[in-house]
Amino acid sequence: MASSSKFWTVFSLGSALTAAAVARKTLTTSWRAATGKNPPENPADPDVDIWEAVAWAAVSGIAMQVARMLATRKAANYYAKSTGHLPPDLQKDDQRADATG
Numbered sequence: 001m002a003s004s005s006k007f008w009t010v011f012s013l014g015s016a017l018t019a020a021a022v023a024r025k026t027l028t029t030s031w032r033a034a035t036g037k038n039p040p041e042n043p044a045d046p047d048v049d050i051w052e053a054v055a056w057a058a059v060s061g062i063a064m065q066v067a068r069m070l071a072t073r074k075a076a077n078y079y080a081k082s083t084g085h086l087p088p089d090l091q092k093d094d095q096r097a098d099a100t101g
Contacts, residue, residue: 008087012075019071023063031056 031039035052039060043053079087 005088008079008089011079012072012087015071015075016068019067020064023067024060027060027063031059 028039031037039056040048040053042048043057045053076087076090
């Protein structure tokens with residue numbers, strides 16, 4: 001079980017990092033196409049327009065988290081098909097409204 005846990009940790013980290021890199025590249029390219037300029041290097045910089053900083057923070061934050069979530073789900077599905085069980089730190093999420101807990 002310990003080696004399975006270590007494998008999952010490395011596997012999920014790798015998939016999340018890859019997804020983040022792809023999402024960042026896609027976001028940067030999309031931002032340039034939409035605005036005609038590069039995204040803000042540091043949205044906290046007072047020289048960056050506040051609305052540009054807010055837009056970049058919101059869009060990039062959402063996109064990164066969605067990419068990470070999708071990559072982790074895909075990795076978990078692959079892991080479960082390969083091993084016959086979910087990764088050690090994932091369990092079925094009980095979303096029923098009447099669940100106690």
